Amino acid sequence: MGEAASTTTPRERYRQQVRSEIKERAWEQITAAGTSALSLNGIARLMGLSGAGLYRYFTSRDELLTELIHDAYQSLVGTLRTATAQGKGDLSGLGQTLRMWALDDPQRYFLVYGPPVPGYRGAADVAALAAEIMDILTDACADVPDVPDAPVITPGAPLEDGSGRSVGRAGTASAQRLALSFRTRLHGVLSLELSGHLAGMECDPALLYQAELDLLAAH
Amino acid sequence: MGEAASTTTPRERYRQQVRSEIKERAWEQITAAGTSALSLNGIARLMGLSGAGLYRYFTSRDELLTELIHDAYQSLVGTLRTATAQGKGDLSGLGQTLRMWALDDPQRYFLVYGPPVPGYRGAADVAALAAEIMDILTDACADVPDVPDAPVITPGAPLEDGSGRSVGRAGTASAQRLALSFRTRLHGVLSLELSGHLAGMECDPALLYQAELDLLAAH
């Protein structure tokens, strides 16, 4: 049993350590100059390795990028889950949490909600995480009265996440509708702010965001 | 007078012709694979020229890109102005016009409202065009009653566009406030749709967009 219990041999531990340092450097590159600046050779240089050495850890640049995107999604899901667990699971709390998370690393936000990364096609993996985010939001909208709205949402089949848990299609149609507006409206303010498109104007992005959020939270 | 009247010598006309073909090819590249795919050598290849030949027409890749961004802004301004002139200058009409324009060339939309292009710093030129767009929207919001809102907008100095016309800071505070929501909310739906982030969900982007637009148009 001693063997099965500690699956992590020293070598395996080292391996994971290097893998995560590679990812850290990768994030530095992305944060500094966007996704297109992600370069295996550049990372190797930063780490004092030869470029070829990285191929022990990632089979290709695409694999690394895919994993980064996956991590970005998981970070957001985790952050929203934590906020919910801390009693900030209402729309107002989630809205503020989302903004903090986005400002913390704008490029990471765009990796999740920005224009598609050229060449990258999302795994089913990521679709489940995206659906999970919507579920969290929909839960926060649970107390909205269920008045059948305009037919914006049409029912569809639920997804399954990695552990076989059913995901997506939670809550009433009205709750889903509100969650959707939550996402699009806040994304509108946030993405324009992060892109610098509100900078030229005489408006305070934080106040604008809060105003939109208040309106949503009032049902 | 015969000389001053026709400024366009045949050579000059040819020159403009080639310049605009270069831009056309550039748009093809951007449409197909995003801004990062823009390549002078690639354009030359498409046109059957040598790469060096393009330097007769643009001094650098950056100059070409700058001009494309400028053109994108001008296209949007022109489209909105035309809609206004055709009696579709209300919020509902402008909203639909905006969506058509965006769907017509998503990459062009992202050049205007997307994440900043790496390496590119916007000219003052473009700031004036951006302000002009806001003016058009604010005009469409002129009939909203002027109830001083939350202090989202703080007054600032107006800009000047190329011809010295004053631009920006039109309309009442309430009108500006509404125009701002128009921009952020519709951008929220539109950019998520264009990025494919609504594709996995069971919602119709067109209906969602229309629903948000209707809400705005109702003041």
Added chain:
DNA sequence: TGTACATCAGTGAACGCGCGTTCACTGATGTAC
């Protein structure tokens, strides 16, 4: 109308760069007896 000259579009070769990726290898770390 013809000749001499200037302008300018476009070429082809080259420079230096950085990229992703492969491959044969060295040397250290771990494992089995």
Added chain:
DNA sequence: TGTACATCAGTGAACGCGCGTTCACTGATGTAC
């Protein structure tokens, strides 16, 4: 405890590619007398 072997991290050189950009040039188009 020591020896023989397997595993695996990392190296260095190389491949082929495409990029932006420069430069000396050829040849056609336009201009001036």
